[in-house]
Amino acid sequence: MRHIVIVGAGECGARAAFALREKGFDGEITLIGAEPHLPYERPPLSKEGLAGAEQPKYVAGAERYQAARITVLTDAPVARIDRSGKAVKLADGRSVTYHRLLLATGARPRTFPGAPENSERIRMLRTHADALAIRAALAPGRKLAVIGGGFIGLELAATARKLDAEVVLIEGLPRVLSRGVPEEIAAVVAEQHRREGVEIVCGARITAIEDNGASACVVVADGRCIAADLVVVGIGAVPNTELAEAAGIAVDNGIAVDRTLRTSDPDIFAAGDCCSFPLQQHGGRRVRLEAWRNAQDQGTLAAANLIGGAEHIASVPWFWSDQYELTLQIAGLADGAALTVRRDMEEGAFILFHLDGGGRLIAASGVGPGNAVARDIRLAEMLIAAGARPDPEALASPETKLKKLLAA
Amino acid sequence: MSSNWVEVCAADEIDEEDVIRFDHEGRTFAVYRSPDDEYFATDGLCTHEHIHLADGLVMDDIIECPKHNGRFNYKTGQAKGAPVCVNLRTYPVKVEAGSVFIAIS
Structure with missing residues (x-):
């Protein structure tokens, strides 16, 4: 019997299920899924979801899973994968057999070494x-x-x-957003x-x-608390690679997949x-992305290939962040850029275009109020x-419509 | 159902294959000009997270939300897949004497 099992009920797993x-x-x-x-x-958890909502923003309501005949097991952590028996063993003893398996197990926050684990004052998100x-x-004043x-x-x-709490943000590197965001944008x-x-x-x-019982203390190198x-x-x-690793599936900074999202076991795929x-x-360089859009795109792609397709990953990495009225959007990966040009837009918004040594556009990073940069980043x-090599002067000039460059 | 024709703007104020935002009596709309020079109108906010679609990109007969790339056919209002699953409402449009009008019911 044909039964596709998806381990991991987040954005990626859900998207894959519907796409199937x-x-x-x-x-x-x-x-x-392991959660209830x-x-x-x-994405809303650090934004409006934190500020107000009692209920999470569901990918879909229960009725849509029913209508699509998708069985969702919640509160169901997986203990191991039995590859020879083609079954997923749940922590509660249940066993679910598969003909194809998708691992969409996600990631978990990196812990700070030595920080107390079950402290109410020291948390992760x-x-x-x-x-x-x-x-x-x-609360106000906290x-x-x-x-x-x-x-x-x-x-x-x-x-x-926004909730009127006092905030100190402590970063180990010389600036914020060191990973993947240009300095000019991080400064804004x-x-x-x-x-x-x-x-x-x-x-x-x-x-x-440390948690000293009455408050928490972040101790910095000079001994200050x-x-x-x-x-x-x-x-x-x-x-989250442990299930794959224990089952003998290749892992390399993440569950290693080929460009069709297939793991080293031909019946097992991984995504997100x-x-x-x-x-x-980027010349086939192996990367791992922690991004909402990537989770969606790969979930959809995995679905196509789980049922016999051979589609390749073609999406450009894409990230966004909302902070106050500012939105950042980034397409592509800027590392390896030989030339960066800046395009200034209305209301202080701007986009940096990053080109490689051969003049190929490899990334664009923008920041501005609201959705000021969205259309041009898209x-x-x-x-x-498209692998385009646009004229850097045209990119820098707000008078040049990017749509024209795309058509060129 | 009674309709109420409301003037939006001059027809040439919207570029071909583009969109503008139009606010009227507390409601917000998106008004489009297609690559083949026809005009269309939909509700102005994406059905996913209430973002103004007029900041998004028009490609052929698709409007893409600027925030999360939800896609709709702006001629029919049809949602074209994740993350959007609720269709957009559309409104009749006419061009008269060089101006664009939409019918708000």
Whole structure:
């Protein structure tokens, strides 16, 4: 019997399940998740989802799973994969057999070494439950220390300021957003945070995070304690590869897949945050992305290939972040750029276009109020996908419509 | 159902294969000019997260939300797949004496 089992009920797993039906798969589909909820969107957790919502923003309501005949098992952690018996063994003893398996196990927050594990004052942000707990600890005048100046830490800082909490953000590197965001854009973001009252401490070497019973303490290298009512650690994510690894599936900074998302076991695919894959626009370099759009795109692609397709990953990496009224959008990966040109737009918005040594556009990073940069970043994404070598002067000139360059 | 024709703008204020935002009496609309020079109108906000579609990109007969790339056919309002699953409402449009009008019911 044909039965496709998906381990991991997040954005990617849910998208794959629906895409299987949309593409005409008629066998059984079982989606297995460890959380008590139906699949929900994680991006709101550091934004409006933290600030207010009691319920997560579901990818789809229960009736849509029913209508699509998708069995969703919630609260169902997986213990192991039995490849020879082609079955997924759940922690509660149940066994679910598959003919094809998709691993969409996601990632989990990286922990700070030595930080106490079950402290109410020291937390991380990945799940709806995490967001509710952080929300409950924030109130006007409460002090939040955010560890890590990446997207999650900065978004959380912005949301906490909206709730009138005091915020200090502590970053180990010399600036915020070191990974994947150009310095010019990071500076705009950092300046906005300072204007909104966030204290940003860069280049800090944190030696310990402690809970002393009445408050939490972030100890920095000179021995100083930065005290806070709540510490949230946002220092990156690690892929959930343990199930794959224990089953003998190849892992290389993520579950290693080929350009069709197939793992080293031909009946098992992996997609989303948990997998590393060859990125076509960067000469097949193996990358792993932690991004909402990637989770969706790969979920859809995995569905096509689980039912016999041979489609290749072709999406350009795409990220966004909302902080206060600012939105950042990034298409492509800028590392390896030989030339960067800046296009200034209305209301202080701007886009940096990154070209490689051969003049090929490889990335575009934009920041501005609202959706000021969205349309041009989308067009840049299409230029990147097309392997275009646009004239740098044309890119820099706001008078040149990018749509014209795409048609050229 | 009574319709109420409302003037939006001069026809040449919308570029070909483009969209503008139009606010009227507390409601917001998106008004499109297709590559083959026809005009269309839909509700102005994406059905996924209430983002103004007029900041998005028009390609052929598709409008793409600027935030999360939800896609709709702006001629029919049909949602074209994740993350959007609820169709957009469309409105009749006419061009008279060089101006675009939409019928708001």
